[in-house]
Amino acid sequence: MNEVKIQSDTGVTLVGGGEIGPEDISLALRLAPWLVAVDGGASVALDGGHDIHAVVGDFDSLKARDRARIPADRLLRIEEQDSTDFEKALRSISAPVILGVGFLGARLDHQFAAFNALARFPDKPCILIGETEIVLHVPPVLELELADGDVVSLFPMAAVSGRSQGLKWPIDGLAFAPNGRIGTSNRAMGRTNLEMDGPGLLAILPRRALASALTALAETHPRASAGQSPVQRPARA
Structure with a gap:
């Protein structure tokens, strides 16, 4: 299968x-x-x-x-x-x-x-x-170039925790769960980094963040780190 x-x-x-x-x-x-x-x-x-x-x-x-x-x-x-x-x-x-x-x-x-x-x-x-939005699963490390004030909603599909830099309300020490704490309507203060302890967290970002999110995901993929060019780089999305 x-x-x-x-x-x-x-x-x-x-x-x-x-x-x-x-x-x-x-x-x-x-x-x-x-x-x-x-x-x-x-x-x-x-x-x-x-x-x-x-x-x-x-x-x-x-x-x-x-x-x-x-x-x-x-x-x-x-x-x-x-x-x-x-x-x-x-x-x-x-x-x-x-x-x-x-x-x-x-x-x-x-x-x-x-x-x-x-x-x-x-x-x-x-x-x-x-x-108006994009949705992606957050890998172990995600580094995003976002605009100050961009909405960053974090929705858990499983019990998960992690750390953040660049969010108005940091997620450090929080335990997320579908039937517990969720992270709706957080805000970026510019460059935003997420480091997760495991899988299961979805990020909902403004559509204008597509190019940044795409680049960030590509950089976590083995082929990207091997020197290949997996995506076309846009001036803007």
């Missing part, structure tokens, strides 16, 4: 079937130029004229007319029903960075499922892009 089938030395843009803004895919592709669609997300990508490197999912939402437009060797069908299509895609992809569009907004249960997957696959450096 955990076999990686899609390997990329550059960033991957993952397109889902949820809410997608008019510039979301283009923005993501400028940063992560490989496009992988998740089931019905293929329709959005094809309608936008984008080249699809692969489609992953159980294909219950993939329209027959769209499936016919995609080469057979790019269709990765995973029929089991014990996981979401987003989870299937995460475990099937090996890449320095994954940018997900079409996973925030729309149905709330789908958003919670995506958050669950981020927490369950902490080794996958993935950022979900929404209309």
